Structures are given as structure tokens and as C-alpha cells.
Amino acid sequence: MDNIRQVFSPSFLLRLRNIIRLMQILICLLFLVGSSTASPPDHSGKMEMNGIAWKAFKSFPEKWELVTIRFRKDTGEMRITYANAIAMKALKEGKTDYPEGAVFAKTGIHTGVDPQFISSVVPKGIRRYQIMVKNRKSYASTNGWGYALFDPEGKTFNEDPKMTQDACYACHTIVENRGDVFSQHFSTSRYVKPIFTQEEKKISSLNYLTRAVSTLPPQIKSQIPGWATEVRWVEIEILRKHVFQGTLDEMKPLLEHESLQSKLPAVFASKDEKKFVLVYPGKSDDCMDTTQMTSISTDQNGNPVVDKFCLYD
Numbered sequence: 001m002d003n004i005r006q007v008f009s010p011s012f013l014l015r016l017r018n019i020i021r022l023m024q025i026l027i028c029l030l031f032l033v034g035s036s037t038a039s040p041p042d043h044s045g046k047m048e049m050n051g052i053a054w055k056a057f058k059s060f061p062e063k064w065e066l067v068t069i070r071f072r073k074d075t076g077e078m079r080i081t082y083a084n085a086i087a088m089k090a091l092k093e094g095k096t097d098y099p100e101g102a103v104f105a106k107t108g109i110h111t112g113v114d115p116q117f118i119s120s121v122v123p124k125g126i127r128r129y130q131i132m133v134k135n136r137k138s139y140a141s142t143n144g145w146g147y148a149l150f151d152p153e154g155k156t157f158n159e160d161p162k163m164t165q166d167a168c169y170a171c172h173t174i175v176e177n178r179g180d181v182f183s184q185h186f187s188t189s190r191y192v193k194p195i196f197t198q199e200e201k202k203i204s205s206l207n208y209l210t211r212a213v214s215t216l217p218p219q220i221k222s223q224i225p226g227w228a229t230e231v232r233w234v235e236i237e238i239l240r241k242h243v244f245q246g247t248l249d250e251m252k253p254l255l256e257h258e259s260l261q262s263k264l265p266a267v268f269a270s271k272d273e274k275k276f277v278l279v280y281p282g283k284s285d286d287c288m289d290t291t292q293m294t295s296i297s298t299d300q301n302g303n304p305v306v307d308k309f310c311l312y313d
Helices: 004-005 010-036 085-092 161-178 238-242 245-262
Strands: 065-072 077-083 103-114 117-134 143-148 208-211 230-234 266-269 276-282 291-298 302-310
Touching: 010 266, 065 085, 065 208, 085 103, 143 161, 161 238, 161 245, 208 245, 230 245, 238 266, 245 266, 245 276
Parallel strands: 230 266
Antiparallel strands: 065 077, 077 103, 103 117, 117 143, 208 230, 266 276, 276 291, 291 302
């Protein structure tokens, strides 16, 4: 008994309690470290995005009326847009306040050169589907429009649904005078004159500021050509607040236009200035007598990617 008392003496029990407490602290720390290094949620592979189910709209190319066909010069994507009866009626009447239940659906198609007719660009496969649904109650924060993007299999990409929707809406505010709808009705069988109740905006109406190169953040300043002391800076709060990779692509043609008009580099950057796209004109023997445009934009990892192209009429 004396030996047992010696082993479980007060000093021993105190040391034991301290050891137990230390182990508890270590376990908590390990849990916190594990939580902080956990992988971000995977948003891919789902059949629904922002309350918009793919199965409810997947037959739109066969059942809905064609609105228009567009070609994205920046991404080389052909876009075929359709509208349900509610949306099409409002569009044809020139309305910009779309009623509840109006839906636009779009097929984005990869394009490429026909090897036997190289001056022709042809479809090469479906890239994505885009759907926008009018529901003022469900999508109050995005002016009543809900947005969803699906891959060729009708499944979501690995992008945060809320952030993507906010970015889509931010871009669509460029055409708020059209009810946040880019598409205009076009007919393949007869001439259709676009009808809108509000005056169309011009590209130059976007809010640009002239900003000194010396005031730019280092990651952007380092990409500015040496001849420039000022840039044209896009200052649109809602666009800068909600930026995803597609936003940068969509801004390139606008920046190209502004850069050619002002003879200065034109820049668009996210609010935190980590994502940006920069466009400026120049000269090159490769382009002979035409203007060479340089485009520099960040990729998914924040690294600058340079693209140079000749500007032809």
C-alpha cells in the first residue's frame, strides 16, 4: 500500500493532470490545423445551380424560339440564344422589364478553322450552356435574374455558384437599359429591326478614369509599356467587385476600343487588384502597316498571360 501511495502522490497526480491538459491542447491544435488546410468545396458535377435545374430546361434548343447568334471574338465562342414564350414576347415588344417566368438559354460552342476552307470558322463542339431565369423574389440581389452555367453533360463547373451568379449579373449591368439582356431578336427569314424603349448606350459611356502609371499596383505597373505614363482605368464598382475569369475575357474588346480611341493602355482590375486585364496598341513588323494589339490578363492562378494580335479592319 505504501508503494501505491508513493506512485499516486499529490505531486504525481498534478503532473498527470498537466500532461492530460497538454494533450488536449495538442489535439485541439491538430484539429484547427487540419480544418484550415481542408480542401475547398467541390461545386462540380451537380445538376442544379442557384435553384435552376438543368433537367427543367435541357430541351430548349428543340422547343424554344431562336433569338440570335453571336460570336465572341475574345474567346472564339459561337453563342446561340433561345427564349421561352414569355421572354420572346417581351423581347419582340421591345420591353425591358421582363415578366416573371421569362427564361433565356444559350449554347456556347467551340469554333475552329475548316482545314479545307481556312477563311471559314466552323463549330467544333459544345463548350457550355447558360441559363438566366426571371424571378424577382428568388433573385432579388441580382435584379430578379438567376444565372446558371452547365457543361456539355449538363453538370456544373467547379465554381462557387453565388460568386459566379454575382459576376454574371455584374457583367449584365452593362446592358441594364435592355433589362440586363444582351441578346437582340434576329430572324433568319426576314429583317428584324431591334426595338428598345430606351436609347442604346455607346461603348464610350463606360466609366473610365485617366490614372498615372506611378499610382498602379506593382503587379499591373510592371506590365505597362515603357512609353506610357498614364492609363485609362475602368471604374465600375459592381464589375470590379464581382470578377471571375470570364469577366476578364469579356472586357478585352471594350478595353481594345478604349485604347485605340485614347492611344493609352486600358486596364480593368478586380477590386482587390489581383485579377486584371490590360490592352494597349503598338507596332510590329509582323503586322506590317496595321496596329498590333497586346493583351495581358491574369490566369486562374493569378499569373499574367500575354497575347499579341494584328488588328485588321
